[in-house]
Amino acid sequence: MNNLQGMGTKIAQLRRSNSMTQEELGKLLSVSAQAVSKWENSDSLPDLPLIVKIAETFNCSTDYLLGREGGLTSLIPQIRETLHKMELTDRIAFLEHMITLTEGPSSTLPVSSGGNPSLVHIHLGPAGLGLWAKDRLACIATPIFLKESVEMLRTAAAFPLNLLSDDVRLVLLILLREIDDLKPEYALDEKTLRMYLPDSIHLDQVLTECIELGFVDRVRGGYRLNFRADLTVRLLAMIHQIINQQGTMNVTVGSV
Secondary structure, three states, rough: OHHHHHHHHHHHHHHHOOOOOOOHHHHHHOOHHHHHHHHHHOOOOOOOOHHHHHHHHHHHHHHHHHHHOOOHHHHHHHHHHHHOOHHHHHHHHHHHHHHOOOOOOOOOOOOOOOOOOOEEEEEEEOOOEEEEEOOOEEEOOOOOOOOOOOHHHHHHHOOOOHHHHHHHHHHHHHHHHOOOOHHHHHHHHHHHHHHHHOOOOHHHHHHHHHHHHHEEEEEOOOEEEEEHHHHHHHHHHHHHHHHHHHOOOOOOOOOO
């Protein structure tokens, strides 16, 4: 019974998240605003046909409205079947929603990108790295994968990271902050940098090269990677990991 009483709260949350008034929802369901208000206050419950219609209106399952707790894993067969029927752009749009949820309910990230569809939206933080462009791109990297990629890069660099000199790569990795500690004022002074580097490296020359390449900014307190450089290093580490640590690779020839 408690699960059914919670239905009113869910209906109210769904209605508000869709910027809909009780009257507007009532019109869609052919009921009065007073009926919607009673549902949301748990004074009454919609009948079964209306529950189905509410689920269709808000694109959720009746199980969700009824409070059936099966866990996300129980939804995988349905998600797999539905994704198989969707157009590619709709699949990417679905993944956009998943990316925006990685930061939890407090996230202020847009669910989908407006304006130019080629604009890439970026989220970097303790939840990992998310990239998406409306109907065009969706990519999620967990903190564990990002950490593994960077650690591999510290050990050795193969294509395409061999395009950078070993000295530049080493300095960039030292300046790269932990993903759960992305403080904007972070900087390392030259003395601290030298402690992490072998004596054979000419730090002044390497820092000059890093600055000219656009990776490093000289700020009060020392040197740091700017945001674009931080993102670039992580993306390059991901590409390095993907190319050089392949499990399987499937290439489809022809149209999708």
